[in-house]
Amino acid sequence: MPRVADPDVRSRLIDAAMAALAAGEEPSLRPLAAAAGTSTMAVYTHFGGMPGLWLAVRERAFDALAERLRQLDETDDPVADLVASGVAYAEQSLADPALFHALFEVRRTDTQPASAVMTFAVLVGAVERAVAAGRLASRCDPIATAIRLWAMTHGVLVLVSTQALPDTALDDHLPPMYTAQLVAQGDGPRRAAKSVRAGWSTRTTDRPSPDG
Amino acid sequence: MPRVADPDVRSRLIDAAMAALAAGEEPSLRPLAAAAGTSTMAVYTHFGGMPGLWLAVRERAFDALAERLRQLDETDDPVADLVASGVAYAEQSLADPALFHALFEVRRTDTQPASAVMTFAVLVGAVERAVAAGRLASRCDPIATAIRLWAMTHGVLVLVSTQALPDTALDDHLPPMYTAQLVAQGDGPRRAAKSVRAGWSTRTTDRPSPDG
DNA sequence: GGAATTGAGATAGCACTGCTATGTATAGTG
DNA sequence: CACTATACATAGCAGTGCTATCTCAATTCC
Numbered sequence: 001m002p003r004v005a006d007p008d009v010r011s012r013l014i015d016a017a018m019a020a021l022a023a024g025e026e027p028s029l030r031p032l033a034a035a036a037g038t039s040t041m042a043v044y045t046h047f048g049g050m051p052g053l054w055l056a057v058r059e060r061a062f063d064a065l066a067e068r069l070r071q072l073d074e075t076d077d078p079v080a081d082l083v084a085s086g087v088a089y090a091e092q093s094l095a096d097p098a099l100f101h102a103l104f105e106v107r108r109t110d111t112q113p114a115s116a117v118m119t120f121a122v123l124v125g126a127v128e129r130a131v132a133a134g135r136l137a138s139r140c141d142p143i144a145t146a147i148r149l150w151a152m153t154h155g156v157l158v159l160v161s162t163q164a165l166p167d168t169a170l171d172d173h174l175p176p177m178y179t180a181q182l183v184a185q186g187d188g189p190r191r192a193a194k195s196v197r198a199g200w201s202t203r204t205t206d207r208p209s210p211d212g
Numbered sequence: 213m214p215r216v217a218d219p220d221v222r223s224r225l226i227d228a229a230m231a232a233l234a235a236g237e238e239p240s241l242r243p244l245a246a247a248a249g250t251s252t253m254a255v256y257t258h259f260g261g262m263p264g265l266w267l268a269v270r271e272r273a274f275d276a277l278a279e280r281l282r283q284l285d286e287t288d289d290p291v292a293d294l295v296a297s298g299v300a301y302a303e304q305s306l307a308d309p310a311l312f313h314a315l316f317e318v319r320r321t322d323t324q325p326a327s328a329v330m331t332f333a334v335l336v337g338a339v340e341r342a343v344a345a346g347r348l349a350s351r352c353d354p355i356a357t358a359i360r361l362w363a364m365t366h367g368v369l370v371l372v373s374t375q376a377l378p379d380t381a382l383d384d385h386l387p388p389m390y391t392a393q394l395v396a397q398g399d400g401p402r403r404a405a406k407s408v409r410a411g412w413s414t415r416t417t418d419r420p421s422p423d424g
Numbered sequence: 425g426g427a428a429t430t431g432a433g434a435t436a437g438c439a440c441t442g443c444t445a446t447g448t449a450t451a452g453t454g
Numbered sequence: 455c456a457c458t459a460t461a462c463a464t465a466g467c468a469g470t471g472c473t474a475t476c477t478c479a480a481t482t483c484c
Binding site for chain 1: 359362366374385389392
């Protein structure tokens with residue numbers, strides 16, 4: 001058997017692509033290969049082409065998101081935990097809008113990375129804990145509820161990241177939207193509001209100041 | 213003064229771009245010019261380049277959406293009307309997913325077409341009527357409420373159109389999400405549910421059948 | 425240890441992309 | 455009718471992703 005593919009090259013190509021995205025540039029074949037210190041062919045041996053490289057980038061980004069979600073520690077308030085995971089999702093996405101955009105740009109690859117499912121499972125688990133704790137109605141479907149919370153978060157994020165809404169929209173609208181949805185799933189209005197406030201307080205990213 | 217630009221050429225270029233999008237192809241300069249029966253330079257005299265053409269395409273798409281929203285007739289149930297406008301937004305978007313995607317692909321042009329604001333104003337107006345009719349609380353901010361309903365709709369649409377969620381997600385999740393949000397704004401749970409059902413029944417597009 | 429083999433990676437050229445410098449002819453004006 | 459300013463045509467630019475070809479190094483066999 002002959003020479004084996006160098007995993008460093010593979011990793012460096014993904015690094016270069018993510019760096020380009022973070023820098024606001026469109027990752028393209030030749031500059032990427034140059035930045036990774038290799039030739040264009042490496043992209044084809046390792047990823048089969050640019051779509052494959054895109055998929056790898058998305059995989060890594062979803063891995064980072066899953067890791068961040070995993071590091072959230074469970075408190076005694078599962079509803080607040082649920083909101084905290086939404087905060088993590090939002091902050092991770094806004095930290096690198098170009099990357100966030102790439103995550104859901106299915107057109108380029110046509111395949112969802114496996115790690116994407118993992119991040120969703122975390123959300124479903126949090127809903128299940130909230131049901132088990134008696135906060136949400138027992139007949140509430142955890143998957144459906146997770147989907148709805150996710151879709152709300154995602155919708156605001158997309159509109160903010162495309163500048164259809166100002167940056168403040170996140171803090172202005174997402175908490176009340178969460179509360180409304182949680183109340184509809186059986187949580188008490190006051191308890192829901194309190195938990196949403198608690199969960200939202202895990203937000204760490206600098207938010208735009210009114211006197212900015 | 214000399215020769216004047218032919219508005220037909222301009223229109224034909226936009227037509228060709230929208231046709232390409234509808235056909236699932238990426239509109240590109242030379243094929244577009246050929247389809248419009250002109251040369252590549254026409255794109256530059258009329259639009260200043262491809263980004264300008266993209267902006268024109270988005271303008272026309274938003275115009276079509278605004279026209280569809282305008283044609284919705286007001287019933288005596290303003291909350292149902294509100295939901296009906298969400299249905300129109302969703303159906304217009306799903307009718308041509310590539311076009312919908314282009315609408316919010318700000319990266320390509322950096323400018324929001326003026327007609328986009330008009331479509332949002334329709335939504336705000338519907339919320340205001342719901343408040344005036346006593347269905348929603350008088351302290352509820354129409355703009356904030358409109359944003360939240362829009363963001364929910366948009367989030368589900370994006371996830372469906374990128375195939376992160378199945379087509380059925382629209383009918384499965386949007387109505388209960390609407391209801392939850394409307395109840396949070398002061399509408400009665402039963403009245404809200406009934407109005408959402410009424411508004412959602414304006415849906416005409418074929419939805420995937422369970423035995424499909 | 426030396427030789428054969430097989431695939432990683434380098435080079436060059438393909439068709440395509442949007443864009444621009446240059447030409448040409450045509451419509452409007454004196 | 456002559457002039458001019460501009461819409462549109464042509465050709466060539468640098469860039470894109472991809473592939474055919476070549477080289478050469480790493481692994482396995484003897």
